[in-house]
Each structure stands twice: as C-alpha cells, then as structure tokens.
Amino acid sequence: MDPDRRWLFGDQLGPHFLDGPDQPVLMVESMSVLGAHRYHRAKLHLVLSAMRHRAAELGERCDYRRASSFAAGVEEARVAHEKLSTVHPTSRSSLAAARALTDEVLAPRGFCSAFEDFTAWAEGRTSLRMEEFYRAQRRRLGVLMRGGDPEGGRWNFDSENRTPPPRGQSTLSLSEPWSPTEDGIDEEVRADLDSWERDGTVRSVGRDDVRRFAVTRDEAMAALDHFLRYRLRTFGSYEDAMMSGDWTMSHSLLSVPLNLGLLHPLEVVDAAVLEYQAGRAPLNAVEGLVRQLIGWRDYTWHTYWQTGPDYTKENALDAREPLPEWWEELDPSQVDAACMADVLTSVRDHGWTHHIPRLMVLGSWALQRGLDPAALNSWFRRVFVDGFTWVMPANVIGMSQYADGGRFATKPYTSGGAYIDRMSDYCGQCPYSPKVRTGPDACPFTAGYWAFLDRHRPRFAGNHRMKPMIGNLDRLKDLPLVRQEVVTRGTAPP
Numbered sequence: 001m002d003p004d005r006r007w008l009f010g011d012q013l014g015p016h017f018l019d020g021p022d023q024p025v026l027m028v029e030s031m032s033v034l035g036a037h038r039y040h041r042a043k044l045h046l047v048l049s050a051m052r053h054r055a056a057e058l059g060e061r062c063d064y065r066r067a068s069s070f071a072a073g074v075e076e077a078r079v080a081h082e083k084l085s086t087v088h089p090t091s092r093s094s095l096a097a098a099r100a101l102t103d104e105v106l107a108p109r110g111f112c113s114a115f116e117d118f119t120a121w122a123e124g125r126t127s128l129r130m131e132e133f134y135r136a137q138r139r140r141l142g143v144l145m146r147g148g149d150p151e152g153g154r155w156n157f158d159s160e161n162r163t164p165p166p167r168g169q170s171t172l173s174l175s176e177p178w179s180p181t182e183d184g185i186d187e188e189v190r191a192d193l194d195s196w197e198r199d200g201t202v203r204s205v206g207r208d209d210v211r212r213f214a215v216t217r218d219e220a221m222a223a224l225d226h227f228l229r230y231r232l233r234t235f236g237s238y239e240d241a242m243m244s245g246d247w248t249m250s251h252s253l254l255s256v257p258l259n260l261g262l263l264h265p266l267e268v269v270d271a272a273v274l275e276y277q278a279g280r281a282p283l284n285a286v287e288g289l290v291r292q293l294i295g296w297r298d299y300t301w302h303t304y305w306q307t308g309p310d311y312t313k314e315n316a317l318d319a320r321e322p323l324p325e326w327w328e329e330l331d332p333s334q335v336d337a338a339c340m341a342d343v344l345t346s347v348r349d350h351g352w353t354h355h356i357p358r359l360m361v362l363g364s365w366a367l368q369r370g371l372d373p374a375a376l377n378s379w380f381r382r383v384f385v386d387g388f389t390w391v392m393p394a395n396v397i398g399m400s401q402y403a404d405g406g407r408f409a410t411k412p413y414t415s416g417g418a419y420i421d422r423m424s425d426y427c428g429q430c431p432y433s434p435k436v437r438t439g440p441d442a443c444p445f446t447a448g449y450w451a452f453l454d455r456h457r458p459r460f461a462g463n464h465r466m467k468p469m470i471g472n473l474d475r476l477k478d479l480p481l482v483r484q485e486v487v488t489r490g491t492a493p494p
C-alpha cells in the first residue's frame with residue numbers, strides 16, 4: 001500500500017517526522033500565518049528558509065504550496081492526494097487545523113517524553129515542580145545515571161553554574177559561534193519578504209541581519225558539533241553570566257533548529273553525554289545542558305497542553321501596563337540603562353538573547369513595572385527567533401511574570417541591580433549605580449525591585465522565600481521616593 005502523504009508543518013522539518021525514505025510530503029506556506037503578526041524579520045526569514053530548504057531536499061516527493069491559508073493549501077492538495085496524515089502539531093490552532101484537514105494525527109515526535117509519560121508522572125501529585133519532573137526523566141531515560149543514583153552523586157550542579165564573567169575582558173574568548181553561509185534560497189526568501197513588506201502583506205520588526213541560525217539538518221548537525229567542540233566545556237560555569245561584548249557566551253544557539261524540528265533533543269543529550277564519558281566536558285556542563293533539554297524543554301511542552309488556552313490570560317499580580325513603544329519597536333536608543341540597552345540591541349539584531357537576559361533583564365524589568373503578561377507573552381513569541389506558541393506560557397506567564405500566582409515558580413524571578421552587577425560587566429558602563437535606589441544615580445532595577453516588593457507586600461509576606469526581603473522593606477526610609485521614581489527610570493534617551 002502507498003504510504004500516506006505527510007503534511008509537515010514548518011516546525012517538523014527533521015527526518016524523524018517522516019516514516020520512511022519514500023514518504024510523499026505536503027508543505028503549505030500560509031500567507032495568513034506569515035501576515036498574522038508583526039514578527040521579527042529574522043524569524044520570518046528562518047522559518048521560510050527552513051521550509052524551502054526542506055522542500056528542495058525532498059525534491060519531487062514534496063508538494064510545496066503557497067496559499068492564503070493552511071485550509072486553502074491543504075484542500076487544493078486533497079484533490080490530488082488520497083490519504084493525508086500529520087504529526088501532532090505544536091499549537092492548539094494547528095492541531096485544530098490538522099484534525100479538520102487530515103485523515104490521521106499521529107503522536108508528537110519532537111520531545112523526550114510522551115503525553116502519557118507526563119500524565120503518569122503527574123498522577124496523584126499535589127505539586128508539579130520541574131525539578132521532580134527532571135529527576136523522573138533522568139531515571140526513565142537512564143541519562144547520567146549510575147544504577148538508581150545520579151552520576152556524580154548529585155542531581156544538580158547549580159552552585160557550580162553561577163560563575164560571574166571573568167573580569168578584565170569583554171568576551172569569554174571562545175571561538176566564534178557556528179554560523180551558516182547563505183545561499184540562493186535565502187536570497188529568494190529575502191526578496192519575497194522585501195516585496196511582501198512593500199505591498200503590506202507582511203509586517204516585521206527588527207534588523208534583517210545575515211542569517212545566524214541553522215535551517216537544514218546538515219547545518220543543525222554542524223552547529224551541534226561546533227557547540228560540543230568549542231562551547232560545551234564552559235556552558236555550565238558561565239550559564240548565567242552576561243557580557244556586553246559576547247552575545248552568545250557559551251550557549252548552544254540550538255533552540256532554533258530544535259524548535260524547527262531539525263534536531264531531536266535526545267540526539268543533543270546523547271552527544272553531550274558522550275563528551276562527558278570521553279572526558280572532554282565536565283559533569284556540571286553536561287548535566288546543565290541535559291537539565292535544559294529533558295527537563296525544562298519537555299516540562300514547558302507538557303505545561304502548554306496541561307494548562308489550557310486561558311492560562312496566558314492569568315494575571316495574579318494584576319499587571320496592566322501596556323508594553324512601551326520602545327519594546328514594540330525594539331529601539332535601544334530610548335534606553336540608557338546599559339544592561340537593558342544591550343539586551344534589546346541583541347533582540348533587535350538577532351531576535352535572540354540567552355536565558356538570563358530574557359529572565360533577569362527583560363522579564364524582571366517587565367515584572368517590576370507591571371507590564372501586562374499576556375502582551376509580554378505575545379511579544380516574546382513574535383520577536384524571538386525561537387519563540388513558538390508552546391514554549392511561551394511556562395516561561396513567560398509562569399516563570400518570568402509569576403502571573404499564575406506561583407504554580408511553576410516558588411518565588412518571582414526578579415532582583416535589584418546587585419545581581420546584574422555580579423553576573424555581568426554592564427554596570428561599569430552605565431550612568432546608574434546598582435547600589436543606589438533613589439536620586440539621579442538610582443539603578444532602575446534596584447529601585448524597581450523595592451517598588452515591586454512594596455506593591456505586592458501582602459501577597460508575599462507569607463512566602464517563606466520572600467519573607468526576609470519583605471522584612472527589609474520596613475527599614476527603607478526612602479520608600480515613598482522609590483515608588484515615585486521607578487516608572488520612567490532608565491528610559492531617558494541618551
């Protein structure tokens with residue numbers, strides 16, 4: 001019997017989404033999806049380039065259509081093909097389309113655990129903390145385990161993974177991160193995007209830089225290999241550090257090929273564990289990476305489906321401020337806080353910045369100023385090159401904004417300038433001082449931190465992790481001034 005034709009969504013581009021070397025494929029470039037939001041230009045480029053590269057690889061096996069919508073593209077194709085199947089897509093809207101338009105929706109393939117694994121783990125638990133899920137994943141998958149015990153006798157090496165950046169230098173001095181060479185397909189994508197932007201079909205934000213991320217399977221394998229060889233060793237120690245001259249630090253830049261489905265996360269895990277076993281990478285680095293992939297990434301995936309469509313509307317801290325225009329426009333010239341300006345520059349130029357700037361600069365700023373969490377969730381999804389619907393809610397609504405009232409995080413992730421000063425080289429270049437909370441030198445994060453605690457004092461007074469900080473509020477004589485200054489601090493044009 002002829003195999004089904006497989007409808008591949010734009011984030012299902014690796015070999016594991018097909019059932020054999022001869023399976024015919026359908027791909028649909030939907031203009032309504034591309035034009036639905038004002039995405040980062042680099043993100044539009046990456047998705048289109050990845051889809052078109054995949055179609056070129058598949059050659060005649062692939063029926064590639066550009067259509068006004070998924071439905072229009074698939075319905076046109078249905079005339080020509082008999083049976084159509086698809087792998088479980090990664091968003092509710094795509095799942096609805098898959099159910100309506102195909103004969104069969106297969107189980108998801110791009111993660112390390114099935115829905116059933118998560119349900120079995122969650123059953124009977126009152127709290128669904130990531131750390132417990134991660135340990136269960138390690139046991140179930142047998143990753144970095146010695147018998148029933150974790151490799152090295154500990155489940156995590158967090159205490160070794162908080163090294164501040166080396167002083168007296170502006171980069172980690174690693175070799176340049178892997179980067180691709182653009183080809184004719186990129187050229188065609190760029191020309192199409194230019195033309196669609198001119199006629200208003202598509203709108204974008206951010207710079208149209210050269211392509212920085214992998215969009216084919218071969219490129220993804222090359223990027224993985226480069227990361228293992230040159231960056232994995234220091235990934236653990238400098239996981240949380242930020243440097244103004246080093247936009248990637250020791251991070252892998254693999255979220256794009258992973259989220260496009262070009263790499264399976266277990267491939268990355270297995271390859272990293274081999275580096276450890278061969279003595280080429282230390283345990284704190286490899287465990288740190290494994291935690292992100294089988295822990296955080298899968299946990300984020302399952303929580304998207306478990307929490308339901310209303311989760312992104314949760315707003316436990318009643319945060320209602322709209323996103324400032326300089327966020328929407330990715331305009332660092334409106335910001336004079338050195339850390340925020342640098343992070344926003346990276347988002348403008350690359351559509352990417354690593355985890356700590358997302359959490360402790362962008363997210364913390366938004367939390368302190370009460371920006372609307374749903375608007376922020378949408379912003380992260382639109383302007384980050386790795387921002388896909390499923391990955392946002394746990395990271396933005398849960399971890400970063402505490403908008404679910406603490407379902408995923410035991411306390412809000414926010415800090416004063418002292419944390420940023422310890423973990424970066426930004427403060428030396430800033431007009432503000434991390435130690436100061438009022439007056440012309442006051443650091444927006446330090447002022448913002450105290451103002452945030454003050455605003456939410458009743459909620460956090462009973463939280464045992466927040467109690468000491470809430471107690472410190474009563475010692476601040478200048479609290480009324482802190483409250484007044486926080487809103488606009490850090491945003492005066494230079």
Ligand SMILES: Cc1cc2nc3c(=O)[nH]c(=O)nc-3n(C[C@H](O)[C@H](O)[C@H](O)COP(=O)(O)OP(=O)(O)OC[C@H]3O[C@@H](n4cnc5c(N)ncnc54)[C@H](O)[C@@H]3O)c2cc1C
Nearest residue numbers: 251252253254255292296297354355358359386387395400
């Ligand atoms: C506010 C906020 C927004 C985020 N938005 C996204 C997003 O849109 N897309 C996205 O893939 N990740 C997101 N993350 C998680 C994380 O910041 C990125 O996965 C990571 O920075 C991508 O860079 P990298 O590939 O170099 O990652 P590395 O630091 O090298 O980590 C390796 C891999 O682990 C996975 N990973 C690590 N942390 C997480 C996490 N918290 N959730 C899911 N996967 C994780 C990613 O696949 C990543 O490629 C967000 C985190 C925060 C706090």
Ligand code: SF4
Nearest residue numbers: 337339417427430443
């Ligand atoms: S002083 Fe404050 S605003 Fe300036 S870089 Fe340091 S933390 Fe950021």
